[in-house]
Amino acid sequence: MATRIERDSMGELEVPSEALYGAQTQRAINNFPVSHSPMPSAFIHAVARIKLAAARANQTLGGLDSARGEAIQKAAREVLTGKHDQHFPIDVFQTGSGTSTNMNVNEVLATLASREGVEVTPNDHVNMGQSSNDVIPTAIHLSAAIAVHESLRPALVHLRSTIDQRASELSHVVKTGRTHLMDAMPLRMDQELGAWSSQLGQAIERIDSAMKRLCRLAQGGTAVGTGINAPIGFAEQVAQELSEQTGLMFTPNDSFFASLSSQDAAVELSGQLKGLACVIMKIANDLRWMNSGPLAGLGEIELEALQPGSSIMPGKVNPVIPESAAQAAAQVIGLDSAITVAGQSGNFQLNVMLPLVASNLLTSISLMSNTARLLADRAIATFKVREDNLKGPLARNPILVTALNGAIGYNAAAAIAKEAYQAGRPIIDVAEEKTNLDRETLERLLDPAALTQGGIPE
Ligand SMILES: O=C(O)C[C@H](O)C(=O)O
Secondary structure, three states: OOEEEEEEOOEEEEEEOOOOOOHHHHHHHHHOOOOOOEOOHHHHHHHHHHHHHHHHHHHHHHOOOHHHHHHHHHHHHHHHOOOOHHHOOOEOOOOOOOHHHHHHHHHHHHHHHHOOOOOOOHHHHHOOOOOHHHHHHHHHHHHHHHHHHHHHHHHHHHHHHHHHHHHHHOOOOEEEEEEOOEEEEEEEHHHHHHHHHHHHHHHHHHHHHHHHHHOEEOOOOOOOOOOOOOOOOHHHHHHHHHHHHHOOOOEEOOOHHHHHHOOHHHHHHHHHHHHHHHHHHHHHHHHHHHHOOOOOOOOOEEOOOOOOOOOOOOOOOOOHHHHHHHHHHHHHHHHHHHHHHHHOOEEOOEEOOHHHHHHHHHHHHHHHHHHHHHHHHHHHOOOEEOHHHHHHHHHHOHHHHHHHHHHHOHHHHHHHHHHHHHHOOOHHHHHHHHOOOOHHHHHHHOOHHHHOOOOOOO
């Protein structure tokens, strides 16, 4: 590979000739061959947004001349198109402050900006009025807030409205409820799907609430939180610039010392993503149980056939979308554990597990966004209900006898249920023999559809 010589405060080293980055990035590439996973591009773009906003603020407040300021802004906009993503190769498992990634962006922007015919340096111009210690926590909040706003929330709203649509189409379908996986009292399918919708609605509320804290930024705190080397008004102007860039409402946090040394808002959002993952897991599991069979399972629904299920068993079709969703949910729950540990890693004035928080949070948001759309479009919108399979077990369900508790008492009802179950007979026939309730009364009391309304059967 052709190389060129670059220099930093530690001396000289070789970097690939084509690389837009410089010496500090190359040192980090050499130092951290750990996961071979680079920082997510959404995170790099968030850092570029901060550099763009900082250049504008520095032009107004910090004495950055307009030629350099404009060149840095142009370079940042180019990075935001994604066309230079390959120039940000540093591993997630790097310095805990994310200094390597901050310097990677500083170096690439300085190279691009210098092509405009002005000398722009990574530390003095691109990083002016900033430290990794405020840039990286700001980029965590910014990148996560953008991802929630642009991807996750719309995907969750779409999943919820798809569920609501199916629920209203299926409000006539009555099925056997299950508790402990065992036959229980009946309910309607819109009630069952309505539970998923309500869970999702509340997950969205919790994520919306976490967004408020996420929109408070570290920028302006610089090295330890005092704001050393940043001009007065810098924090406010950067927050204002980022708000204009994104349409979100960012403000400086009330304590930069807290912003630099903690990751509480990221831990909170990750926790809400974990809660969402539990919702997704529940929906995925209900779908696969309902779809089980087609002959020897519950067979209540038929998921759309998307691919051959088996390499050896011809004709087998598996619930691949719920399986994918359940794995994504498991991953989010796992990533949250690492974020929880990282959130505790604030030592005095700096949290030192920031790149891990950034990467895991964005991965979780992306997994949940994509999963919500897949579940909506390739499972929930398209499953068919096997109504005939629902009717038979419903009529024979001995638990319907619960509706007779008021008329004949729990013990008498239990005896009827036991006999109906052992003899495999409809509950109504056994109840007619064993009680003095007439057929008409029993039909009314044991009507599965009526039993889905709640209240005391009359
Ligand atoms: O990179 C910086 O700006 C500061 C660094 O993280 C440090 O505190 O040592």
